[in-house]
Amino acid sequence: MYAKTQLLIRQARIIDPSSQRDEVADLLIEEGRISRIGASLDGRGADIINAEGLWLLPGLVDTCVHLPEPGHHRAGTIASETQAAAAGGITHVCAPPDTDPVADSTAVIRLIRERAAQTALARVLPLAALTQGLEGLQLAEMQTLKEAGCIGVSNAGQPVANSLVLKRGLEYASTFDIPVMFRPQDASLSQGGCAHDGPVATRLGLPSIPAVAESLDMARILHLVEHTGVRAHFYQLSSADSVALLRSAKAKGLPITADVCVHHLLLDETAVEDFNSDCRIDPPLRSQADRKALVTAVADGTIDAISSQHKSLGSSAKLAPFPSTKPGISGLETLLPLVLKLVNAGELPLTRAIDALTRAPAVCLGINAGHLEAGRRANICLIDPNQQRLPRDKWQSAGRNSPWIDTHLPSKQVLTITDGRITWDATTP
Template sequence: MQPRADLLIRKARVIDPASGRDEVADLLVEDGRLLRIGASLDAPGAELVAADGLWLLPGLVDTCVRLPEPGNHRTGSLHSETRAAAAGGITHLCATPDTDPVIDSTAVVRLIRERAMKAGFARVMPMAALTQGLQGQQLAELATLRDAGCIAVSNAGHRVQDALILKRSLEYAATFDLPVVFRPQDAALSSGGCAHEGPVATRLGLPGIPSVAETVDLARALLLVEATGVRAHFHQLSCAASVALLRHAKAQGLNVTADVSIHHLLLDESAIEGFNSLCHISPPLRSRADRDALMQGVIDGTVDAISSQHIPLGGSAKLAPFPSTRPGISGLDTLLSLVLELVQRDQLPLRRALDAITAAPARCLGVSAGRLEEGRLASLCLIDPNATRLPAEDWLSAGRNSPWLDIELPGTVRLTVCEGKVTWLSD
């Protein structure tokens, strides 16, 4: 295990969206703690890191990561995936409960936390299953799971069909002020579909998933959130109408937040032309107008956070005709680079872009992370925004299911520190 770091990072552009700080400064980490940010610091014992031209950011916080453990060893491990996270500047990641077995017992929580601790690359924050086995029938032991270390509760992609059970689950979660994370998608309206119901799916003859499959479920959830007063976060919004619903809910004063996957900000339905199954994801990539609305939602803050929506898949998962391939993109390796790509294309202002992968997701999940705070254990990353990389050459996730492998992207990570320990140092 890594010792706590003593580092003096010299002359970096320190960008901390939470505090609004954006200046060239030195940053001192002593015994793992972020001691000071300021001009011309001095620390005789600390290791010097020359950071001219580099950016120093809070460690990234990822709200939506599907871990391969427990359950699916063929597509990597907690070790491989958290290492990919560290190399991508990510220090905190929120794990979805749809593992095998699902995160509905303290034993599973303990197993995940122990393996994550042993790997030592990132802080893994598990989400508890809202209902036992994600079956949507009986409540999971939410308070016990919270005490075991779960930061939020979710039924992941398994919609709770019964509105009464959902209402009671929300009331119970509200008792402990646990945020509930929704992944809105109506099961019947999306049944059998594998692509956005629109012109591309029609032409390719692919069964469609209409936008209304998402909005019907989102609207139901918002009404129940309003009725129960629970804190709620929505994963992976994919369409313009969802952004509008959320904007309205926030204007009404509801305690709700949302994220979007980086892929939905960069790609639209045209990416599946030629039956490109690397862009087969769920929810599906939708129209250009949907993409633009999601981007606008991120810009104006309606959509709080950007996630990797990391789903590492084995080599055979995409080796089939499009409808038979498994949906998902392995996203940890490219989250930061793709966000920088959006900034470089002038589609997203820098401050908001960095906020959406640091302070905002931490706020959504109610965790203390994603900011550079003096006196606390340091979680940060040092990046070279001007360097470019070919993801295929430095890929670390066990899942190589990504449409970005062979596309040159901006941004390399030089150093990642997670809770006082160096988790990534590039040579």
């Protein structure tokens, strides 16, 4: 499926926040590389896509994509989920280490990279565990894991409870300049909870997770980040209090970045009002005030990136009463349309929204991606920015756990090119 020797995408609206480009132009790809961007390029000998009315963006970078391999085969494969990424215009996915077995050894990192090399339709960027088995007791071999190909370390959804272990982990990571990704959540305050501690959980009698479970842990981590100077990224922030902590830490000049899951920007706790387990995610959807604070923080750049927090689940995961279901939304295919929904609602400026999906997440992950540049391998996302229904039979992810299937979304993916290779092609209807 390598791109034709020459491919000319004609008359697309090209939006590339990293170069402040937003104009209608042609883009020429030769042998998988972007060769030129400009008005009326000569397309002799090239295959031509007439992209009038379409938008061309850099391939999207997703900071948090739970991949089902190794260990969760009922939820799909690296092949199926990166196919879903391509169907969503996403070319780079960062995968947390909470696989089974945990990504705390070079064997697992190599396995993921090999499976990705053989089957993936997106660039897979694995994170390794900060502590062995994510148990929070002993440090993982971070430098060895970095050499094996991980782009950073994280304890994923199991924060290190012991502050001494955490402090030493961060000192060690900063020794080798390894970035650390945090998902802040105090385990004792969140234990057993399945919904935001607010009026909805109270009415429904659901065991709850208070917003302070996140901000308390975030405050602790921020103190240790300041102390150790480690490069840190916070993912899946969900509350106004966390935003306030992030804002003041950034004002102090700490080396930190952050992202938010798109569902937290669109939905609040009322989405689970009728025990709708399709909207059960972790951290839980919070109050309307939290949602607004998160949107404001994305708009002003305090929160750098927007992620899908994709988690494909097997068919039985949501077939149970709400508290016994598994949290998670399969979200790769809806990331960009949902962000455009926020743009259309006037909540986010378009350029910042695209920036939060391209340039900014690449910076968060410390990778060279998320921009259009002549001479580089083409990573491109071409969409039709007109409302479309997302039909169930066009769904790519193995997990059908999404509240958005069969709903109307503001855009449709037309073409995705990943590292010069066509990974999604809906140019001929």
